[in-house]
Amino acid sequence: MSLLEAKSLETALERGKAQRLTFDHLSYTHLRDDVGQVPKGSVILDDGTVIPGYPSIARIQALDPGIGKQFEGPFWAEEKMDGFNVRIFQHEGQCYALSRGGFICPFATDRLNDLLKPAIFDDYPHLILCAEIVGPGNPYLEGHSPQVQEDVDLFVFDMMVCNEEGFLPQAERMALVEDYGLQPAEIFGRYQPEELNELAELILQLDEEGKEGLVLKPENQKQRAKYVTGRSNIYDISVTGEALLDLPPEYFTNRFLRMGLFMAEHGQQHDHDRLNELGHAMMQGLFRAVQESQKNGRVSNHYRCRFNHRDNADRFMEHIELTGGQRVKVHRGMPRQEGDYWVLEFERIHQRMTGKINQALQGGRQFD
Amino acid sequence: MSLLEAKSLETALERGKAQRLTFDHLSYTHLRDDVGQVPKGSVILDDGTVIPGYPSIARIQALDPGIGKQFEGPFWAEEKMDGFNVRIFQHEGQCYALSRGGFICPFATDRLNDLLKPAIFDDYPHLILCAEIVGPGNPYLEGHSPQVQEDVDLFVFDMMVCNEEGFLPQAERMALVEDYGLQPAEIFGRYQPEELNELAELILQLDEEGKEGLVLKPENQKQRAKYVTGRSNIYDISVTGEALLDLPPEYFTNRFLRMGLFMAEHGQQHDHDRLNELGHAMMQGLFRAVQESQKNGRVSNHYRCRFNHRDNADRFMEHIELTGGQRVKVHRGMPRQEGDYWVLEFERIHQRMTGKINQALQGGRQFD
Incomplete structure (x- = not known):
């Protein structure tokens, strides 16, 4: 069975709905959008195989x-x-x-x-x-x-x-x-x-x-x-406070709504511990952000991941530097060998949070 | 002194930056935008007086x-x-x-x-x-x-x-x-x-x-x-939960940020009571919204205000029905005389909240 005709794929490439990419020795086509019945995110190998x-x-x-x-x-x-x-x-x-x-x-x-x-x-x-x-x-x-x-x-x-x-x-x-x-x-x-x-x-x-x-x-x-x-919403909020202004604001409002619906469905409206947890979750990331701004002049999340092969760490760095632009800061001397692994440490900087919190802490004037 | 030349005002009217309005026997011009040095929100009476x-x-x-x-x-x-x-x-x-x-x-x-x-x-x-x-x-x-x-x-x-x-x-x-x-x-x-x-x-x-x-x-x-x-943010959040999806989502995220900055400035990061209060505030309006949706099929805020003169109550109703459209529901028989006053009761319906909560409670499927 063929999910995708060669001709449709060519048209999609011409229209920018598909993109040719390579990884090491493998070249493939990636669908940025639905093409016919084939959903976006699908991949087509050069022999026509569709994933x-x-x-x-x-x-x-x-x-x-x-x-x-x-x-x-x-x-x-x-x-x-x-x-x-x-x-x-x-x-x-x-x-x-x-x-x-x-x-x-x-x-x-x-x-x-x-x-x-x-x-x-x-x-x-x-x-x-x-x-x-x-x-x-x-x-x-x-x-x-x-x-x-x-x-x-x-x-x-x-x-x-x-x-x-x-x-x-x-x-x-x-x-x-x-x-x-x-x-x-x-x-x-x-x-x-x-x-x-x-x-x-x-x-x-x-x-x-x-x-x-x-x-x-x-x-x-x-x-x-x-x-x-319900609690997954609290958790999400607790780990994303640093990005409060950099994520779409609906990220937060949607989670509040889901949490409210969950608690109401399960009769938890008077579960004070859970409500308390929400308040703490909402502020923890902001307190971390303020602290980081005071210390480093920027607000970011830190990542540390390990690779078996240096090639792949390099490919990953190239990928995030290309797609993340100034938002990504790979630490010096990375990747670094640790035992059998290559470790990569980097930050994703939240530019709006960095700007807003720095300005506020420096006593700047803001018009809403 | 004249803040605004008659000619500038005419140009502003032609360009839609100003608007002629009347209230009872008074006619006036209202600036929707800055005109020269005169800021938006200013009003010009027919004798040229600028407020x-x-x-x-x-x-x-x-x-x-x-x-x-x-x-x-x-x-x-x-x-x-x-x-x-x-x-x-x-x-x-x-x-x-x-x-x-x-x-x-x-x-x-x-x-x-x-x-x-x-x-x-x-x-x-x-x-x-x-x-x-x-x-x-x-x-x-x-x-x-x-x-x-x-x-x-x-x-x-x-x-x-x-x-x-x-x-x-x-x-x-x-x-x-x-x-x-x-x-x-x-x-x-x-x-x-x-x-x-x-x-x-x-x-x-x-x-x-x-x-x-x-x-x-x-x-x-x-x-x-x-x-x-800091607490003014908690208060704002506690009274606007019904409008979570109808206010700009930044209404909420900005208040979280302000609260975090305030608490950090005043060393309140460990003020558990305050953090607890925030969690409760965030959910109270949502619980009210769910309850109202179950009871009335809609989510709204209720208003009750009093007028000395029926004319003014009528003018106010006309104004909110004109500007609020389907979002405003004036209750039957309003304005109603109570003692020396004319009372007006009405609701502002939060249409996105009404739609989302009704759909969720009815077991609908949502794609994020």
Whole structure:
């Protein structure tokens, strides 16, 4: 099956909807936008192989009546992890990891050796593993699921096949994960749409554990849904205060709304500890930002990640310097060898926060 | 002196920078934009009298070094009240109140009789009183300074003269306030730029009392400054949760930043009560919004204000229905006579909040 005609791809390239890229010896085309039925974020190799983009998952914000409305039959509840989404494929004996946007990620690709047993690709060369890379050693995100407290780890949550639409069925994926010793995102079980109390209990347990939430995958229909814990909003806010003016402001307002809806649904309106936690979370990052501005004259987030190969660290640096511009500051002497790894330390500077806080602390006048 | 040539005004009218309006028997021209030296919000009467717009006041967010940087000599510290700003003038024996934007406000104009002794205009017919109308009975704002717990009251904080730039000097204004029995916004005293500890003590006292902050007015220079309490941010957030998605999202993020800067400046980073208060404030309005959506299918803020004259209540209704469109819902049978007053009850509906919360509670799917 061919998802994409060669001719459509040429037109897309001409119109700037697709882009030719290379990584090491591999050249590929990356879709910046949907092209026909092929979603943005998809990648096309030079032999025509299509690695489909990972689709968006709709959010529900009320189990009742959301579940009954979205699902007609049984569905699986799995942990939605807080990390970054990659699609892993093998080509000519080498594994690559694609970012959600459809770029080969030098960091994730470099670390696949440590994080994944690749034997599955020997038997299923056209398989694509969809996985979350989670942990404080990731170079993209503030915050991460609590399971990983150092470096990064990898959790498989879906499988696709090159040139095909959709995901492998649940049973098939679960069997492959088992047979090939892969590490899955936790699968909590199979639920019926009527089991609202059980689902509420499950989400409250995840909420307690500081986990992000659930992805709900129906067995006999296509549409999935995600449903996140109230506390994941507090957590997101607690780790992004330094970027208060640099993230879209809706980043924050949307999370307040989600938290309010979650607390109202689960009768937590009088959970004072949780409300207190929110207030502290909102200010912690700002206090850090003020402190950093006083100390270094800038507000930034700091990243430290490890590579097996210096080449990949260099590629990653090139990538972030190209896309991050003045916002990225790679520390001197990087990458630095530490044991078997090459360590890269860098900062992402929040330019609006830096400007506003410096100006305020220097006693400047601001007109709103 | 003429601030504005007749010719400039005609050009401004042609270009849409000015607009002809009437209120009862008075016709006037309102500046939507600066015209020459005359600022937007100014009003020009048909006899050429100019009532200048009220200028923006710059914000400082650090007493140290903000005060030293902004002020070369002594300045007066006055209470910045939480209400709406009006300029009051007399014309042909009748007092009118202009909104900040430069419209004659039917509500404020109606209530001047109750709120102000007009004798001062007999002796100074060209005087303009700048005042804050404060209280829960105002038709524009959620929230108000704690001094006024019912209906509205009026506090004079500046004086101007028709056709002239700038404000009356402090001593002159204070004397007139005294002589004519006007109610001033509280004047805390005269400070030198070195008196940072005294100012810090003052702002912390206001913070404790739930007041909004200070306006600082230098004696011998033009530039004023405002400096608000940390808690005023919590208060603003606590009363605007229903409008979380309908206000510009920066409304919230700016207040978080101001609060963080204030707490950091005054060493309150470990004031757990204050941080707890913030968390509660952020969610209270959302809980009210969810409840209202469940009960009435919409999210709104409710207003109740009183008029002396039915004419003015009708004018006000016409004005809000014209400018508020579908967002305003005047209750049936309004205005309703109560004692000597005409009462007007209405709602401002938050359309984005209504849509989002209804959809979420009905179990809808949302893509971020």
